[in-house]
Amino acid sequence: MKYQSDSFYINKVLNNDVSAYTILVDKHKNMAFTVAYRIIRNREDAEEIAQDAFVKVYQSLKSFKKESKFSTWLYRIIYNTAISKTRKKQLETTNLDYNVVENFSTDEIKEDVNRLDNDEQKKIVTKILQHLNPEDSTLINMFYFKKYSTEEISDIMGLSQANVKVKLHRIRKKLYKEIQLIISKQHKEIYL
Numbered sequence: 001m002k003y004q005s006d007s008f009y010i011n012k013v014l015n016n017d018v019s020a021y022t023i024l025v026d027k028h029k030n031m032a033f034t035v036a037y038r039i040i041r042n043r044e045d046a047e048e049i050a051q052d053a054f055v056k057v058y059q060s061l062k063s064f065k066k067e068s069k070f071s072t073w074l075y076r077i078i079y080n081t082a083i084s085k086t087r088k089k090q091l092e093t094t095n096l097d098y099n100v101v102e103n104f105s106t107d108e109i110k111e112d113v114n115r116l117d118n119d120e121q122k123k124i125v126t127k128i129l130q131h132l133n134p135e136d137s138t139l140i141n142m143f144y145f146k147k148y149s150t151e152e153i154s155d156i157m158g159l160s161q162a163n164v165k166v167k168l169h170r171i172r173k174k175l176y177k178e179i180q181l182i183i184s185k186q187h188k189e190i191y192l
Contacts, residue, residue, distance in 0.1 A: 003027050006070035039082035039134040053078040076156045128178045136171050
């Protein structure tokens with residue numbers, strides 16, 4: 001289905017065409033679920049958060065100032081709702097424990113990664129992403145997979161653009177380090 005702009009549907013909803021909101025939900029439901037799931041890591045809770053956020057957005061639609069994109073506003077509400085839920089549940093996340101080494105060579109890591117076939121690369125990346133804390137996982141997902149700009153991520157997550165860039169840089173360092181550890185471990189297993 002080809003969608004109109006979000007503002008088209010928002011104006012219809014504000015003019016008492018409630019059915020137009022269904023189209024907005026349909027347009028953004030997959031990303032809404034993805035944002036929530038990256039933080040919560042539980043399908044049922046992520047669905048509940050996305051639904052709750054859509055209800056909040058509907059109830060607050062008259063106050064939407066249109067200073068940012070509708071999707072940015074929606075995803076920020078989802079992000080905040082999901083973070084609040086994780087705090088309430090006091091979920092324990094596994095943080096990767098790193099003593100980030102400044103002098104490792106990313107060229108060596110890239111060379112090692114390029115020796116792996118695509119399936120092996122995907123397995124390693126998937127494994128590493130599952131162990132990132134929710135905020136880091138969300139940042140990586142939005143920036144690399146959903147292609148959001150640092151400005152959009154900043155709006156959604158309530159961080160400064162500089163902070164988004166710093167966090168992305170640190171996450172990349174963590175990822176490189178973890179990839180190197182996994183590849184080194186695989187090399188040792190092969191030669192033993």
